[in-house]
Amino acid sequence: MSTGFGKGSHLHLIDGSAFIFRAYHALPPLSRKSDGLPIGAVSGFCNMLQRYVENNSGKDAPTHIAVIFDKGSHTFRNDLYDQYKANREAMPEDLRPQIPLTRRATEAFNIACKELEGYEADDIIATLACQAREAGGSVTIVSSDKDLMQLVGDGVVMYDAMKNRVIDRDGVFEKFGVYPESVVDVQALAGDSVDNVPGAPGIGVKTAAQLLGEFGTLEELLDRAEEIKQPKRRQTLIEKRDQIELSKKLVQLDCETPLDFTLDDLEHTDPDPGTLLGFLKEMEFRTLTKRIADAFGVEAPVIPDTTPQGANPPADNGPSVADIPFEPASYDCVRDVEALKTWIAQAHELGYVAVDTETTSLNEMTAELVGVSLSVEAGKAAYIPLGHRSQGGDDLFGGAELAEGQIKLDEALALLKPLLEDPAVMKIGQNMKYDAKVLARYGIDIAPIDDTMLLSYAMNAGLHSHGMDALSERYLSHSPIPIKEVIGSGKSQITFDLVPIDEATKYAAEDADITLRLWQIFKPQLHQAKVTRVYEGMERPLVPVLADMERAGIKVDRDTLSRMSNAFSQKMAGLEAEIHEMAGQPFNVGSPKQLGEILFDKMGFEGGKKGKTGAYATGADVLEDLATEHELPRRVLDWRQLSKLKSTYTDALQEHINAETGRVHTSYSIAGANTGRLASTDPNLQNIPVRTEEGRRIREAFIAEQGKVLVSLDYSQIELRILAHIAGIDALKQAFREGQDIHAATASEMFNVPLDEMTPDVRRQAKAINFGVIYGISGFGLARNLRIPRAEAQGFIDRYFERFPGIRTYMDETTEFAKKHSRVETLFGRVIHTPEIAAKGPRAGFAKRAAINAPIQGTAADIIRRAMIRMPDAIAKLPATMLLQVHDELLFEVEEGAVDELIAAARDVMENAADPVVKLDVPLVVDAGQGANWAEAH
DNA sequence: CCTGTCACG
DNA sequence: GACGTACGTGACAGGG
Incomplete structure (x- = not known):
């Protein structure tokens, strides 16, 4: 036809x-x-x-x-x-x-x-x-x-x-x-x-x-x-x-x-039913497949239901998961292979399963797997004990023997591995990074995952914390068994492998039960809260990236630290003697209370202020002021600096060197900081000294392996660039586009000083103001920072607002937005709740400044998160490893021959990390450094 | 366990 | 007009 x-x-x-x-x-x-x-x-x-x-x-x-x-x-x-x-x-x-x-x-x-x-x-x-x-x-x-x-x-x-x-x-x-x-x-x-x-x-x-x-x-x-x-x-x-x-x-x-x-x-001809239905089946469009099959008058192809609902819990018909009672006695203790297979089959059938691991320690790098718990339905959970030992083993070596009635570890893992790695089954956990790291050491690469901690964080940052106990109390009205009741605390604390299996089952299975219930509550709320893209794009994908970084760790040279500790000890001893001499009596220099009494009561310095505990304030700013009158406060300041460096860094870092790897493995918390920043703990590798020469030398102990180099890439002025973009400050944008010294440019604009006549001091003041703006500037704060009279500081601020009126508008609009919606947002849609914004009194001031700062700090955090998520693919072919993140810096360890390639690839990812979601009006610039140690690389 | 202090961005 | 004030973190020591 x-x-x-x-x-x-x-x-x-x-x-x-x-x-x-x-x-x-x-x-x-x-x-x-x-x-x-x-x-x-x-x-x-x-x-x-x-x-x-x-x-x-x-x-x-x-x-x-x-x-x-x-x-x-x-x-x-x-x-x-x-x-x-x-x-x-x-x-x-x-x-x-x-x-x-x-x-x-x-x-x-x-x-x-x-x-x-x-x-x-x-x-x-x-x-x-x-x-x-x-x-x-x-x-x-x-x-x-x-x-x-x-x-x-x-x-x-x-x-x-x-x-x-x-x-x-x-x-x-x-x-x-x-x-x-x-x-x-x-x-x-x-x-x-x-x-x-x-x-x-x-x-x-x-x-x-x-x-x-x-x-x-x-x-x-x-x-x-x-x-x-x-x-x-x-x-x-x-x-x-x-x-x-x-x-x-x-x-x-x-x-x-x-x-x-x-x-x-x-020419239009009817579609071929087989081809069309085949495509729809491949896409797994159930409703449409059925409708079109009906229209053709043919049987709809079966889209296997064994493929998971996975990503989402089933529509909620029955009683709320919060109303189903917790019954510790009902939890299943899985002690044989057949029972385990039944649980695994159920998980496959459903397409999702909550998973939790029990270990001998909170340190994922050394923790040994003791058991795994699973849950597939609210109130229904199992614990699979794998490494429990009979308490007080009486053999000659004091070592406890493996308790009876447990599936052999290898056998259980061989059965669990296909489930935990099955792309068709969603694995749900609370703080999955922990479990992923433990399981990785047993050869299991768990995926895909959902994480209730991160779901909560994406939706509720700023409202409450996201630990399991807090979430359970809040959303399930249920207080989980405290770990203390299971393993004790303090000196008599035992490791989880020594907990009797019956007791362990109640505790461990409950965790999986709670996690599943939280997921069933949170996951459907995600879309409504408009943070699906935040969760799926910036929280969840970070889990495997951070897990790899943490497992990689960074090499730290013990001898360097040890020598520094000794040097610090000697200097401190000298200072201490001088301080006691000047004070006329010995006392504990490290005790602010004793120091305050010496300074203000015994030696008679003026202006001592007591805090709410009745102790004199002896902070660095106070001592700095007193230092003009007497030599003792300066000595104390020097002593304190050394004491800090020794106790927090040169001594403590040595304790963190992993015996097996010879490296230090930090742990990043993804849901710690409200703004979207990461936090580093155990040890904190985001606050290694750099500002003073003496402190910076600690970075010499962070080194690359033989034949490798440390490479550091950091964003230049990222928060100020974001401020210029968000507040729409043309003068700042222009300065950034032209690659100018931004603080000098600000000073020039504010004080009418031509750039070639700029003095360091004027520039320094402008710098302080630039940072002040990011923090929600106040005359008092700037005055204290610059050590100038408050009226003068206020004058600077007034002039700043005059020259950059967009800043004032941004601050006002952000505050208004926060008051109206009780939250603020980053450019990438991250939500930070600001419940305190409605408070009265001084708390309102805090909340307002936090609300002004959060979109700026948070957008910067989003950008580096996006870069980190893309980084593994971008550098996959290079002999390079991403080791650390310090808010605006990424540190890599690279084979010597590949440094230039790594810098090019990583810089490209970092500078374009906002694309394609946000088109910034200012360029992002990344500076790079390299060297045998972190001091050289930075 | 809380507070003060100080290390970082 | 008074009141307190830069934003975000974590670790350590002292002291109850």
Whole structure:
């Protein structure tokens, strides 16, 4: 029945990109259950196609149909004008992989799918519409894009699928005030801020339509521009003639696109049921598969239910998980292989399982696995003891023997490994990084995971902490068995392997039970809280990245530390003697209480202030002031510095060197800091000294292995850059774009000092103000920091606000937002709750400054998180390991020959880490350093 | 266990 | 007009 395209034929042209974006934004970010592939836009796209075909199956059904896509970002318009579509936001990361799938979907529906490199979809649509019109057929363009309106008329109409409205010549007139043949002229004059078409400044659609009504065509208008009465308008049209003519070329669609197919190739035929249903099955679209199978009158293919619900708990019908009682006695203790297999099968069937590990220590690097607990349903959990020992073993070596009635560790792990690594089963944990690290040491790479701690953090940062006990109390009204009751505390504390198995079961299974229940509460709330992308993009993917960094650790040279400790001891002893001599009596220099009494009571210094405990304040700022009057306070300051360096660093770090690896392994808490920053503990490697020469030498003990180098990359002024972007401070943005010294530039702007006459002191003051702004500046705080009178500090601040009024606006708007919503947000959508903002009294001040700071600090934290998540792939082929993060710095260990390559690759990731979600107005700049130790690298 | 102090960004 | 004040962390020592 193929007769070729001609009179009576009806061509439908669907704007594919419009369909995709509408589908993407209309739906929550769904993902394919079996492997987490993002699929929301594809799902919406298929639904829209299906509905479209259904609605157009009557006698007006199209004889020919095609979906047209854009291809490539560079078109002939970019050659005309390099700014064309330059400020278009980049495609969201989770949409990109879905684009090819929409092509496949189109083909599966047996609809022609067309695109052409170097041309926009609009040009292909224009060319096809012209051809169809000439052949005597009619055309419906399915799109609401105003750029396509120039094509309407002579048998061509547009159809807005969203509003279910046909746009004909009158519809175009309604929109533009002119008929289709003049649309291009209107657009050339009015320009388009979305596509970055310049147009004529100051002329919009209304004025353009009016001018064209008067002069007829754009060319006529430009030739006779002198006749225009309004002086401003006349001047614009004369001066900007080139720009307007360029704009016309940009908006004019190309009807001569070189196509490698003809209209006849677009003939619409019914899809092949097998192909279409096969595709839908592969995408795991259950509802749509069934609907289309019904329409074909065939059996719907079975999408195996053994593939997991995985990512989400089943819809909640029964009693709330918080209402199901906790019954420790009901927990299953799994002591044989058959029972274990039953539990594993249940997990496979459901597609999710809560997992918790019990170990001999909180240190994941040395902890030995003692047992694993699982839960698949609220109130239903199992504990699998694997390494329990009978208490008080009485053999000669005092070692306890493995208790009876446990599956052999190897055997159990061999059974658990396929489950824990099965991409089709979601493993749910509370602080999964811990379990992942322990299991990694037993050869199990647990994935995919959900983490209740991180779910809570993504939704509730700032509201409460995210430890399991706190979450259980708050959301389940249940106090878990305290670990103290199981293993004791203090001197009589035992390790978990010595806990009797019955008791261990109650404790361990309860943890898995609680974790599962929390997940069932939290996971469905994620989308509503609008933090799905935060959780899936910036929290969860960080878990394996940090686990690897922590397991890698950094090499620390014990001898270097030990020598420093000795040197510090000697110096301190000398200082202590001098201090006692000056004080006229011996006392504990390390006791602020005793020191305060010596200073203010015995020696009679003025201005002693007592705190709420009744002790004198003896902080560094106090001693610094007293140091002008007497030598003793300076000695105490020196002593304190050495004492700090010794106790916290040179002594303590040695204790943290792992006997097996010879390295120090910190632990990062992902959900510790409210702003999104990480925190480092045991030991804290984010506060290794650097500001004083003496302290910085401690970094010489952090070294690279033989043949390797430490490389440090850090963001330059990232928070100030973010401030410039968020608050929209043009002067700061400009300074950053030009690579200026930002503090000097600020000083120059504030104090009217030319850059080449800048003194270090003026620059220092400007620097203090810049940082003060980030922290929610106050006259008092700046005065104290700069040690200047408060009035003077306030004067600086006033002048700063005067010169950079955007800052004041940002602070006011942020405070308002916080008051209104009780939260603030980062550029990437991270939510930080600010419950205290409503408080009265001094707490309100704290809350306000925290609210001002959080979006800035938090956005910086988001950016480096994104960089860290991308880093493993980016450096996969290099002999390099990412070791540490210090808020704006990443430290790597690299083989000597690959340093330059590593720097290039890592810098690229870091400098572009905001893309494509946020387009910053300022460049991100990363500085790099390298050396045999951290002091050299930094 | 809390407080003061001080190390970092 | 008074009241306290820079933001975010973690570790250690002293002292109850």
